[in-house]
Amino acid sequence: METILRIEQINESGRFTGMSGYAVATDKQTIKMLIDNGQSCCENWGYFMSEDNLDNFIGAKLLDIGITDTALNSQMMVSENLSGEPPYVYEGGVMFVNLTTDHGVLQFVAYNEHNGYYGHDAKLISEQLTHEECL
Numbered sequence: 823m824e825t826i827l828r829i830e831q832i833n834e835s836g837r838f839t840g841m842s843g844y845a846v847a848t849d850k851q852t853i854k855m856l857i858d859n860g861q862s863c864c865e866n867w868g869y870f871m872s873e874d875n876l877d878n879f880i881g882a883k884l885l886d887i888g889i890t891d892t893a894l895n896s897q898m899m900v901s902e903n904l905s906g907e908p909p910y911v912y913e914g915g916v917m918f919v920n921l922t923t924d925h926g927v928l929q930f931v932a933y934n935e936h937n938g939y940y941g942h943d944a945k946l947i948s949e950q951l952t953h954e955e956c957l
Contacts, residue, residue: 824848824884826923829876833859841945843870844930846921848884851949855919857932857957858942868934868942868957882923887950890918890929915957917944932957 841856932944934957
């Protein structure tokens with residue numbers, strides 16, 4: 823079992839692209855949840871976020887890591903002005919990441935919106951599970 827020590831927003835840059843999201847540091851690993859953060863054309867590139875109070879999970883025991891369903895949080899799309907007039911949401915997707923702890927489930931979600939040509943890679947990198955998909 824491992825303990826969550828720190829949760830922070832991060833930006834990583836590579837040779838051709840950058841990614842942003844979260845890093846969850848435990849006493850055994852660093853779990854990264856990232857999404858491409860570069861705009862390719864006429865799009866609103868995605869982001870990772872959590873509606874949970876991250877401070878409540880510092881010191882929690884990590885029990886499991888998982889990817890959940892892809893149901894769309896339409897309220898977030900409205901608040902980010904991604905569904906106004908004219909309609910700005912063409913294609914895209916979501917990826918939910920659940921960190922199950924002894925303090926409950928800490929959930930992160932990656933959202934992306936694009937015109938059908940410029941998807942963005944979202945990644946979960948951990949010792950238990952590594953997952954990548956184009957949203």
